[in-house]
Amino acid sequence: MTKGTPTPWPYTLIRLLFQFTLKVFYGTIVVSNAHFIPETGKPCIVCANHSNSLTDALLLVTSVPSNRRNMLRLTAKSTQFGKKTFTSWLIESAGTVPIHRRKDFDGPVDNSQAMTSLIKALEDGDAVMMFPEGMSRFHPTIAPLKTGVARLASDVLSRHRDDPDFEINILNCSITYMHRQHWRSDVLVTWHPPIILRPKDNPELLEPAEPETIRAVTKQIYTQISSGTFDSPSWHLVQSSKLAARMYAPLGTRMSLGDHVRITRTFLEAFKDAHEDGSEDNQPIHPDIVKVAQLQEDLKAYQHRLISYGIKDDRVRRPLSRREILRRMAIRLFWSCFLFSISIPGLLLWFPVILTTFYAVHEFKKSGPVFDTFDEIAQYKLVYGLVSGICVWLGGVILTLPFAMITVFLIPALMWMTLRWMEDCVASTRAFFTLFRLLRVGKQTLNEMRSLHDVLHRQIMDLAIALGLPSDPEEFFPQAGGKEKGRVMGSWQSKAGYFSIRRRRKRDWNETLRLYDKVDYPDEDS
Structure with a gap:
């Protein structure tokens, strides 16, 4: 060798x-x-x-x-x-x-x-x-x-x-x-x-x-x-599969990212099989295939209603009283304002990076059609973010030369902690607006959505068991080693995980640093 x-x-x-x-x-x-x-x-x-x-x-x-x-x-x-x-x-x-x-x-x-x-x-x-x-x-x-x-x-x-x-x-x-x-x-x-x-x-x-x-x-x-990723004939099947996975293993389930992807893919393969069998002409269709295909369509319609109301399935699954909603809104608003206030010094350092990256991506998108540029957006964000970030770091060190031995470490540390605080700030702000939309939706609509959720959840659990998935995901996956996301056990472990300097302890693998949840996908013809 x-x-x-x-x-x-x-x-x-x-x-x-x-x-x-x-x-x-x-x-x-x-x-x-x-x-x-x-x-x-x-x-x-x-x-x-x-x-x-x-x-x-x-x-x-x-x-x-x-x-x-x-x-x-x-x-x-x-x-x-x-x-x-x-x-x-x-x-x-x-x-x-x-x-x-x-x-x-x-x-x-x-x-x-x-x-x-x-x-x-x-x-x-x-x-x-x-x-x-x-x-x-x-x-x-x-x-x-x-x-x-x-x-x-x-x-x-x-x-x-x-x-x-x-x-x-x-x-x-x-x-x-x-x-x-x-x-x-x-x-x-x-x-x-x-x-x-x-x-x-x-x-x-x-x-x-x-x-x-x-x-x-x-x-x-x-x-x-x-076999290790999502391979689907349409975005709608991916969307329905992700919703099915979130309903099967709801928010707070301690589950590794690998388990989450495997569960989503399991539902995706079932929906693909139903879609392909249902598209064949002059072929007898098994009743179970029809049920799976109908479940996928129902999940698609349910997801569109959630998007139109601006809420998540977890808010439907766990009903809250009006008083509890107002109490949580107050807490989220206070926490968002507090985190934003302590992030302001670091945001001044992040601002040139964000501005440079936004401008570079905006100009790049104009260089060609969507299908020829959309796959390179992350590349441009990474490269321009790296270059502008290094410039900010060097500029900050040069401007503070008498204290350069301190600021050479302090600047990246402050930028990292600001990123951590802003993740929590955005998550709290997003939760505040979601709770506000719950009030606007009204009790009658929520009750209707909850009934629909219960029906879909029973069908998803039946399908999951038929596909060989565990019948008790909230108990099974934590024992299988799912410690990367979700609730942690014990008050001290929860607080330590929340303030970890390594990364934010997410409760939802769908989460990004945005004020809205990313649940939609490109049109099928784009």
């Missing part, structure tokens, strides 16, 4: 910078099954779904422990190279291999040099990163995968057909963003067991490999990637 390419210093710098930036931008990044990552020296092709442009690559780079791999050899579209921008410098300095896409050029493209570079990296024992969808796209479904990964593996195996000990790993990864471009949202990175290919075990992949064999490997890659 070779030692692999030593980690270049720009790559180390990029990894450190974006480990910090990603943890600021995203509230929680959960990496699952990192033990599946082969160690440096074992040739490895890393494959993942691709919905968030450069952010996907940065997330994978920072999710691979440095004690397991020296580096990931990145690939990126060739149009990102040769520009006088920070992003272009970033990509080139990390040793990224340019890939020419047909859609970017009028004539034929030649990627022979890129493939040669990737083959050499693999033979040196490196890991190369490829996105087999071929392009970044913000859609509810994973695009049909290109066969480039399987063909690359076939080429490398063929070059080592006489080495019985040679092997190449195809390491698949599923990236699930709760809300990929929104500040302080959450991300799950799930690694899957590697597909290990050897010349002696896989002679069918040696040149000349049949197209059916290449497609079979590609299908295996797709199956693993799609």
